[in-house]
Amino acid sequence: MTFDRLSRRNLLLGAAGLTAVSALSACGRAEAPVDESGRVRLRLAAGGPVTAAHGGFYQAIATGAYERRGLNVEILTGAAGADVPALLAASAVELAVGADSFAPMRLIADRAPVKAVAAFLQKDPVVLMARPDQPLETLSALRDRPILMSPADQAGFWNWLRTRFDLTADQARPGTPEDNLKALRDDPKAVLVGRLTAGD
Structure with a gap:
């Protein structure tokens, strides 16, 4: 990756503002793709x-802002649960926005040709939500409770939480946001993994 390419990427992220948790860039290409202009x-x-x-x-x-800096940026969105790290590791995209700090750590551990280039928040916005009538003073109180989460959280946050607080694999309940909210409503012991910054 050339210095010029990295500088342009940093400009891209600076122009984007403080809008996401982390950004990753794919490395290893000799030249950045250029459009007809x-x-x-x-x-x-x-x-x-x-x-x-x-x-x-x-x-x-x-x-x-991007155009003034010589950039032609295309934002690719898709269905919830899209495998953004896989797109990045396969060089299908040049930049990706991660939902948490576990995505870059997993990619680096897997020796994927990527690097983290920005962290927009100083702390990870993962939150655990439970019904107000549940006595959850510490994270150790999560033992023997169903932990509701998106499938994407299973590979990152859940692995850390399970290992750190001696939880069991069968506590994980991956599901859609709608299914998870229903389960939280129906099961008084359930705990939901969410994002403080989520708008949905």
């Missing part, structure tokens, strides 16, 4: 449907 073409995998967390990236397109 000579602008560096960057594909940004936002993952899932558009949310408020992506607003800064779209604002930078709308105001021409």
Whole structure:
């Protein structure tokens, strides 16, 4: 990766503003792709449907901030649960926005040709939610409770939580947001993994 390419990527992230948790960039390509106007073409995998967390990236397109810096940015979105790290590791995109700090750590552990280039929040916005009538003063109180989560959390946050607090694999209950909210409502002992910054 050339210094010029890395500098342009940093400009891209600066123009995007403080809108997401972490950004990763794919490494290993000899040259950055260029469009017919000579602008560096960057594909940004936002993952899932558009949310408020992506607003800064779209604002930078709308105001021409990327174009003024010689960038042609395309934001790729998709269904919830899209495998953004796989797109990045396979060099299908040049940049990706991660939902938490576990995505870059997993990719680095797997020796994927990527690097973290920005952390927009100083702390991970993962939260655990339980019904108000449940006495959960410490995370050790999670033992023997169903832990509701998105499938994406199973590979990252759940592995850390399970190992750190001696939880069991059968406590994990991956599901859709709708199914998880229903389970939280129906089961008084359930705990839901969520994001403080989620707008849905």
